[in-house]
Amino acid sequence: MTITGIANIMLGASDLDCSRSFYRDRLGLVVKQEIPGFVFLETGPATLCLSSAHARLAEQPGPVELVLAVASVRRAYGALKDNGVEFLREPANVTGESWAANFRDPDGHLLSIFGPE
Numbered sequence: 001m002t003i004t005g006i007a008n009i010m011l012g013a014s015d016l017d018c019s020r021s022f023y024r025d026r027l028g029l030v031v032k033q034e035i036p037g038f039v040f041l042e043t044g045p046a047t048l049c050l051s052s053a054h055a056r057l058a059e060q061p062g063p064v065e066l067v068l069a070v071a072s073v074r075r076a077y078g079a080l081k082d083n084g085v086e087f088l089r090e091p092a093n094v095t096g097e098s099w100a101a102n103f104r105d106p107d108g109h110l111l112s113i114f115g116p117e
Contacts, residue, residue, distance in 0.1 A: 006046040011109055012055030018106045019050045026083040065110045073099040076113045
C-alpha cells in the first residue's frame with residue numbers, strides 16, 4: 001500500500017451555514033459541492049470538507065491546525081482582516097523565509113496563513 005496524498009480534510013462545523021459563509025466569504029474559498037450535512041471547498045490538491053456530523057463527535061483526538069499556503073502572508077493578512085477575520089497575532093517570522101499568522105474559524109478550529117512575508 002502506498003499513500004499518494006491527502007484527499008480530504010474534514011472539520012466539524014456546528015453551524016454549517018455560518019462556517020460556509022466564513023470559509024467562502026471571508027477566506028475566499030470556492031464551494032465545490034454541497035450535500036446534506038457537508039460542504040466541500042476547493043483548496044488545491046486536497047478538499048476541505050465542513051461536516052455537521054464531525055462537530056458532534058464526542059472524542060477529541062487532540063489539537064489540529066489547518067495551515068493555508070499564501071503567496072504573501074502580509075498581503076493575505078491585510079485582505080483577511082478587511083474581510084472581518086480576527087487574528088490571534090500579527091504576522092511573524094517562523095523559520096527562514098517563512099512567515100505565519102493564526103486565527104480561528106467559527107467553531108474554534110485553529111487556522112494559519114503561511115508563506116513568504
